[in-house]
Amino acid sequence: MSNSHDHYAVLGIGEAASAQEITQAYRRLAMKWHPDRNRENIEAAEREFKRLGEAYRVLSDPKQRELYDAMRLSARSNTNTNGFGGHKPFWSNADPFEARRPASERGKDLKAKVTVPLETLVSGGEIEVKVNGFATCAACAGHGRFDGYAGCDRCGGQGYTDTGYLCRKCGGAGVLFQPTCVVCRGKGVIKQKQTLSIKVRAGTPSNATLRVRGAGEPGPSGGLRGDLLLTFSVKPHKLYKLLGLTLTADIKVDFVTALLGGTAHCEIFGRTVKATIPAGARAGRLITVPGEGLKHPSTGEAGDLKLRVVLDLPEGARKLTKEHKEILKSMFEAAAARS
Ligand SMILES: [Zn+2]
Ligand SMILES: [Zn+2]
Incomplete structure (x- = not known):
């Protein structure tokens, strides 16, 4: 199964395949491997059906295909020249875009400005900060992926159009592989207003930037949260x-x-x-x-x-x-x- 994640091998087509050939190959194999038609071998069928869906999703989109081809090419030349035998080319991952966002990637930092009394900076104190924060998407646990099958929206799950033609979107399968979480649209996070309570130490200069660790955006694919970068604007004071x-x-x-x-x-x-x-x-x-x-x-x-x-x-x-x-x-x- 060494070629199981090579989208071309999965669809059984050559690298020069036309858009039509890609669609035809996908339709044929999707029909063959549809889980409903392979009840006696459902696990293998689901696996294969999912792989077909992924391969088709990438190769049927000219932009994604171009990127995938480029990654494939560079992975191949790396394997040929770097001498690391058995080194896994990075495109072997199911999703070529996965390579651009590793699971450990840290979330973005957020910025906020808060108005504080002068005394708080001079003597220290606690302030409340409202931020447009982000929370981990509960639907996908922050992974942004759904990795399952959803009914085809084009044919309403029938596999065929009203006029009796094979549905062009699902190739007659009636279901589509849905790789992206619909709640967060694959981002893994959803926007959420938050109120944070933050300690300000005595002697904090008015032009300081406080870094509140872990109060930023959660990382994609469940990665670490970024930080909140907090700056101040000082309320006018009668004496100081x-x-x-x-x-x-x-x-x-x-x-x-x-x-x-x-x-x-x-x-x-x-x-x-x-x-x-x-x-x-x-x-x-x-x-x-x-x-x-x-x-x-x-x-x-x-x-x-x-x-x-x-x-x-x-x-x-x-x-x-x-x-x-x-x-x-x-x-x-x-x-x-x-x-
Ligand atoms: Zn359909
Ligand atoms: Zn989600």
Whole structure:
């Protein structure tokens, strides 16, 4: 039975057979091997009938036949030149297309973008993500194959047309070999909306891509699932802005410190951060505090904290006497006159 999966050998025809010869050979053999006509030898008949169906399906479709011929040719030349005796040519498989999708092939990765509160990235938390996912087709257990017989849709299972001619589609058999699962159309998966609960670790940068293993598309033919690649869009926050690992916030600086330089403090997520203010800092100026932004949960890389100067009045500003005000004015006037 070494030629049992050679479609030409199965139909007993040569490689140069015309479309008509292929159909005639199939009709003749399908009649001969129809399981209903071989009840005493039903297993062998079913096997043979299935092989005939496969051979006919491939060879009767010009595109598939072309591909099959090309595979056959390349398999033959490989066998001749590579010296691996007994090496099974890959077209020996029942389905020439099987070679392009091995059973172990991993499913596709899915992509999703989710809007998260800034705090979730800074402090960590759990988020819910709705994805247009895929589930394994229950009808075929993810194999995408049906591998059985279904009634011929052309003749309604009669084998003959209303006018008494042999049905051209099933060759009079009344049934057709149905290699593909009708529920998933051979894909092995069906679309399904899913809600996933995903843990986000503290310090996750806003531009991160989270890879959720196994939450992607199931692989064809029951292969491993792909991953879900999750990206974020951060909800606007009243006090903070997050860009990657860099956190931006406002810092109140009284104008004396802004003028002369010094230190100022601010609260960042319950933490007191000290910043050095250079002399002459104008309102809106960004002061960088290195390493005080987010700390990446995997790499440990620390982002910067950028503090935007907001000018504030110093303690006691409202209690200035007339004399104090005069002194202040004269100080600035004298300084201006020097330049
Ligand atoms: Zn039919
Ligand atoms: Zn299916």
